[in-house]
Amino acid sequence: MSLASAGIVHLSERHPQVSGAEMVAALVPPPQFDGATFDTYRADPQYPSQQEAKDVLARFSGATAGPAAKGGFFRRAKRAPEMKPGFYLDGGFGVGKTHLLASIYHAMPARRKYFGSFIEYTALVGAMGYQKTVELFRGADLLCIDEFELDDPGDTMVMTRLIGELVPTGTKLAATSNTPPNALGEGRFAAQDFLREIHAMSDNFQTIRIDGTDYRQRAVDGHAVVLTASAYEKAVSDAAGSAPATDDAFADLVRHLATVHPSRYIRLIEGIGEIGIRDVFTLDDQSAALRLVAFVDRAYDAQIPIRATGVALDQVFGEDMLGGGYRKKYLRAISRMVALTHS
Numbered sequence: 234m235s236l237a238s239a240g241i242v243h244l245s246e247r248h249p250q251v252s253g254a255e256m257v258a259a260l261v262p263p264p265q266f267d268g269a270t271f272d273t274y275r276a277d278p279q280y281p282s283q284q285e286a287k288d289v290l291a292r293f294s295g296a297t298a299g300p301a302a303k304g305g306f307f308r309r310a311k312r313a314p315e316m317k318p319g320f321y322l323d324g325g326f327g328v329g330k331t332h333l334l335a336s337i338y339h340a341m342p343a344r345r346k347y348f349g350s351f352i353e354y355t356a357l358v359g360a361m362g363y364q365k366t367v368e369l370f371r372g373a374d375l376l377c378i379d380e381f382e383l384d385d386p387g388d389t390m391v392m393t394r395l396i397g398e399l400v401p402t403g404t405k406l407a408a409t410s411n412t413p414p415n416a417l418g419e420g421r422f423a424a425q426d427f428l429r430e431i432h433a434m435s436d437n438f439q440t441i442r443i444d445g446t447d448y449r450q451r452a453v454d455g456h457a458v459v460l461t462a463s464a465y466e467k468a469v470s471d472a473a474g475s476a477p478a479t480d481d482a483f484a485d486l487v488r489h490l491a492t493v494h495p496s497r498y499i500r501l502i503e504g505i506g507e508i509g510i511r512d513v514f515t516l517d518d519q520s521a522a523l524r525l526v527a528f529v530d531r532a533y534d535a536q537i538p539i540r541a542t543g544v545a546l547d548q549v550f551g552e553d554m555l556g557g558g559y560r561k562k563y564l565r566a567i568s569r570m571v572a573l574t575h576s
Contacts, residue, residue, distance in 0.1 A: 240473030244481050244508075245489040249500035253361045256496065257369065260347040260357075262377075263534035266335035271296055274332050280445040283328065289441060290333055290407075293320060296340035317439045319396075319406035321381075324443035326565040330409040333443075334377050337407050343374030350379045352527060354395070355388045356496030363391065367398050378408040380530070400437050408438075457546035457567075458574040462511075468540045469509040476506025483513045483543065486528075487521050495527040505537055508573075513543035515551050522550055523559065526566040533569040538576040546570040 251259075262269065271291045276283035291297045293316055320337075322330040338348045347370065349357075358366045370376065376399060382388060396406060460468060472478040479502075481489075493501055502508065516522045532539065539546070547570060550563040 240477055241469060241480050241509075242477050242505075243485075244479050244501060245485040247501055249493065249497045249503070251360075251497050251500050253357065256353065256357050256360060257347075259499065260349040260353065262335040262338055262348045263331075265534065265536045266332060269332050269335035270339060271333075271336045274329055274336060277445050280328075280443075282324075282442055282444045286322065286333060286441045286443045290320065290322075290337055291340065292316070293405075293407075294337040294340040295342055296336075317437055318400055318404070319408070319438040321438045321440045322407070322409040322443060323440055325445065326561075326568055328443045328445035330443060331379055334379055334407055334409055338375065338377050341375050341405070345373045346375035346377070347373060348377040348379070350530065351382045351388070351392065352380075352495050354378060355391055356494065358391055358395070360496075363394070367395060370395070370399055370404070372402050373399065373404050375405045375407070378406070381408045381410045396437075406437070455547075455571070457541070457548075457571045459545050460540055460542055462542055465509065465511065465540055465542045469507065472507035472509075472538075472540075477504055478507040478509060479505055480509040480511070482511050483541075486510060487516070487525065490524040490528055491521065495524065498528050498531040499535070501528075502532055502535060502537060505535075508532060508537050508539045510539065510541045510546075511543065513541050513546060513549060515544055516549055516554070517551060519554065519557075519559070522554055523562065525549070526559075526562045529566045529569050529573075533573060536576070537573070539570065539573040541574060546574060 271287055271294075274283075274287055276287055278284075288297075322333060324330060335348065338346055361369070376396075378392070381392070400406070469478050469480050490498075516525065547567045549570075550567070554560075555563055
């Protein structure tokens with residue numbers, strides 16, 4: 234039974250609309266990374282690649298000068314190696330790639346710069362048309378692409394074409410993608426997949442491997458929190474006292490997500506302080522599961538806590554799904570749902 238009280242709304246009754254202009258205005262780092270800097274990125278000393286990535290990207294963004302080259306009276310100082318116009322951050326989820334990407338955005342003294350997820354850029358092309366999108370970004374100083382996707386050949390090639398038109402105009406690029414944590418070799422394969430997919434553009438990217446463990450799992454248990462019906466009702470009602478909270482049956486939410494374009498999910502949860510989901514069950518439909526992944530990504534970007542009953546959210550994707558081609562996406566979503574149920 235749904236809760237009825239002031240401050241409680243239902244996502245299944247929201248029908249957000251987003252214009253092309255609003256989509257462009259939203260191409261900035263998520264709120265949780267508003268203040269992200271290289272100084273606030275805490276590199277794990279157990280994984281030297283994190284500090285190395287931080288140093289290289291700080292130089293790329295202009296936040297620090299390159300390493301001083303030694304010279305003398307009768308010899309010319311050596312030049313630092315010339316950087317490529319693009320960087321691809323390769324590594325497991327939860328190692329701080331988005332933090333570093335946002336740090337590049339904030340540090341680079343650029344007049345025109347954009348930061349968005351892969352799905353936001355491809356949705357913008359769908360809303361504005363390819364040529365108008367090219368004209369919009371032409372001459373931009375920096376394009377940050379978070380969570381570059383490789384599983385949709387059509388969307389991948391759209392981004393490939395877009396990158397190909399922007400680099401000659403001086404646009405710098407930075408992109409991330411995810412690989413499962415502690416999966417030997419998968420990071421390397423992800424990088425190879427990325428470079429293969431962008432074909433002729435591969436020469437414009439330098440790959441940085443970032444190793445480490447998922448920081449979201451360092452301070453919490455490995456499973457999502459499941460509430461009893463009474464605890465759920467109290468949590469959602471209490472949250473609604475300070476900001477709008479949502480209450481939806483999982484089945485209703487899953488059905489509704491199919492009617493809203495993923496690029497509008499951020500508007501779907503706009504202004505929400507807590508998300509309540511009742512009677513969670515394990516999904517058996519791949520399309521529904523992928524829409525849930527996109528929804529969780531937006532909820533995580535906005536740092537909105539989730540309260541849930543039923544099956545634990547870390548068990549919402551079946552074994553067949555976790556063993557398939559979208560494994561990386563599902564594991565990332567699980568990591569984020571676990572963190573949000575603990576927040």
